[in-house]
Amino acid sequence: MTSSTPPKEKPFEIAILGGGIGGLSLAVGLHKRHIPFHLYESAHAFAQVGAGVAFGPNSLRAMELVDPVLLKGYMKHVTYNAFPNKKSTWLDYYAGMDSGLGKEGEHFFEVTTGEGVLGMCCIHRAIFLHQLISLVPQEMVRFGKRAVTVEETSNGVQIKFEDGSEASASAAVGCDGVKSNIRKMVLGKEDPAAYPFFTGKYAYRGLIPMNKAVDLLGDELARNSIIWTGRQGHVITYPIEKGEIMNMAAYKTKRDGKWDNEHWVLTQDRKDMEDDYADWGDSVKKIASLMEKPDVWAIFDYPPAKSYYKGRTCLSGDAAHASTPHLGAGAGMAIEDAYIMASLLAEIEDEKGIEGAFRAFDAVRRPRTQKLVSMSREYGRVLDCERKRIGEDREKWRKDLADRHKWIWEKKLEEDLEEAVAMLEGGKARVS
Ligand SMILES: Cc1cc2nc3c(=O)[nH]c(=O)nc-3n(C[C@H](O)[C@H](O)[C@H](O)COP(=O)(O)OP(=O)(O)OC[C@H]3O[C@@H](n4cnc5c(N)ncnc54)[C@H](O)[C@@H]3O)c2cc1C
Structure with missing residues (x-):
């Protein structure tokens, strides 16, 4: 040819x-x-x-x-993590509430992709x-x-x-x-x-303007990929749009393990999310306070x-x-x-x-x-x-x-x- x-x-x-x-x-x-x-x-x-x-x-x-x-x-x-020492970080783990994993706000674990590999x-x-x-x-x-x-x-x-x-x-x-x-x-x-099978978990999802997130959480916690851990739930945030937006997904376990609604994505009020995380620490409550109308996604798998x-x-x-x-x-x-x-x-x-x-x-x-x-x-x-x-x-x-x-x-x-x-x-x- x-x-x-x-x-x-x-x-x-x-x-x-x-x-x-x-x-x-x-x-x-x-x-x-x-x-x-x-x-x-x-x-x-x-x-x-x-x-x-x-x-x-x-x-x-x-x-x-x-x-x-x-x-x-x-x-x-x-968009990558903003801090140069976090370029290979997949997630930094913080305690989102007082538990055996740590005191609320304590950094206790990190998962990285390895030396020289983008996180x-x-x-x-x-x-x-x-x-x-x-x-x-x-x-x-x-x-x-x-x-x-x-x-x-x-x-x-x-x-x-x-x-x-x-x-x-x-x-x-x-x-x-x-x-x-x-x-x-x-x-x-x-x-x-x-x-599909309901896995017993659902997630609030939303996008937060970065300037608001930084005001409440500070640079390090808003501009890098973070997971807040706790009992029956966790909250993940990371920057997108070249650091202009903080993406948020907050997971919770549904106590009865059932999802009866024919819709798997629902729009909720901020209050629902705040109630769900009422017994969590300040950082997670601050994140919830930044959500206007979060979507809730039921998590199914096959x-x-x-x-x-x-x-x-x-x-x-x-x-x-x-x-x-x-x-x-x-x-x-x-x-x-x-x-x-x-x-x-x-x-x-x-x-x-x-x-x-x-x-x-x-x-x-x-x-x-x-x-x-x-x-x-x-x-x-x-x-x-x-x-x-x-x-x-x-x-x-x-x-x-x-x-x-x-x-x-x-x-x-x-x-x-x-x-x-x-x-x-x-x-x-x-x-x-
Ligand atoms: C909360 C959440 C967070 C996630 N985060 C990540 C992440 O960070 N990283 C990651 O890798 N994955 C993530 N995932 C998983 C990821 O979103 C999915 O694995 C991925 O989107 C699957 O893509 P897909 O094209 O197979 O299916 P879908 O995205 O579901 O696309 C299916 C398409 O088919 C169309 N369609 C449906 N039925 C028909 C039909 N009968 N005929 C013709 N068209 C049809 C739909 O309209 C849709 O456009 C996440 C998932 C969830 C729920």
């Missing part, structure tokens, strides 16, 4: 169902690798969630592997989505298309949408999040794992799926492995999925190879992502002093949490891809 020959497009087309961080990352990865696709999003525009998102070192590597331009765009808008890297979700969208040709995107069913046909899949319209493709990837319809197609409606694919339909991102946010890794895993999925599809010649690619994806991605789901849940319980054998015993608590992030951050994704490609080549992932 001479340098003027345009790269050849693959002779098959992928339908991406859902345009969140997972679906858009996959679209960027497919576009980069000349794999035709259409993205169908149920909403009438891409979501503009008013909250920050934090990424660890693995997520940054995944962005670069999906498309180096994605990482470049992201780096323009990323918590944060961005406004809307800005990150905008970066992703800018890399996807808009003519490939259809809005107002809620996928209801996917059926196999003789040469691919037929997708039916809620508005009565239909589309066909060689294969479909369900990126439709924690309320996934496509998961029910893949696992079967009778499988309990097809349905039980382990027996498979991420069935025939020509596969799951990716939260639709495959929605997890609690306690390790700050769900969106990063969705980007990792996109890299592995797009790269595997780039390896195959034609549509006959798709099912093998899905099988190889499932083989390398399911163990890692399901480990995240269980580790993250467990992390939340230890963090909130709910793990019986650890409780508020500071030393046991620190020992338990010390290394929990490392396996996420230190993953060599290229090795997983190599393993998956070997399955394709060795025939293990081929369809017999």
Whole structure:
């Protein structure tokens, strides 16, 4: 091929169902690798969630592997901890109330990404989505298309949408999040794992102008990533928007363990949050006092799926492995999925190879992502002093949490891809 020959497009087309961080990352990865696709999003525009998102070192590597331009765009808008000695800090742990972990306001633990590795890297979700969208040709995107069913046909899949319209493709990837319809197609409606599970926790989320946060908390606590720990809850804050905004997520355990409301995001009054943290210390109360109308998010995750694919339909991102946010890794895993999925599809010649690619994806991605789901849940319980054998015993608590992030951050994704490609080549992932 001479340098003027345009790269050849693959002779098959992928339908991406859902345009969140997972679906858009996959679209960027497919576009980069000349794999035709259409993205169908149920909403009438891409979501503009008013909250920050934090990424660890693995997520940054995944962005670069999906498309180096994605990482470049992201780096323009990323915000780090403000203090130079906190550049490798993931979170500084402070006691948010008097407990066995420490006296209110005491700094007692720190999780770092390691010497010379960037610590918590944060961005406004809307800005990150905008970066992703800018890399996807808009003519490939259809809005107002809620996928209801996917059926196999003789040469691919037929997708039916809620508005009565239909589309066909060689294969479909369900990126439709924690309320996934496509998961029910893949696992079967009778499988309990097809349905999300309330984890017993909810979170107040909101954005606070940094000048107000600094006035109440001081520079160090407002401009760096901090976690306030206590019983049955914790509060995380970090800077976004180049330090103009402090992002806040305050977690609590719901005493009855149930979420009966059909809505999973509710707008609350500041008073509700203040009441919830009435027995916490001053710093957390100050943070609550800065919230006008916080959103409350019910935290659901998915039980382990027996498979991420069935025939020509596969799951990716939260639709495959929605997890609690306690390790700050769900969106990063969705980007990792996109890299592995797009790269595997780039390896195959034609549509006959798709099912093998899905099988190889499932083989390398399911163990890692399901480990995240269980580790993250467990992390939340230890963090909130709910793990019986650890409780508020500071030393046991620190020992338990010390290394929990490392396996996420230190993953060599290229090795997983190599393993998956070997399955394709060795025939293990081929369809017999
Ligand atoms: C409080 C909280 C804090 C978090 N913080 C972090 C963090 O700091 N770092 C991190 O890495 N992760 C974090 N996460 C997790 C992260 O938000 C998710 O893992 C990530 O957004 C999943 O992306 P997704 O694209 O798979 O799903 P989603 O973001 O849910 O996107 C799904 C998309 O599909 C669309 N859709 C739904 N149904 C259909 C359908 N039937 N047909 C077509 N389209 C459909 C939706 O409109 C949506 O656009 C957090 C989560 C929560 C709840």
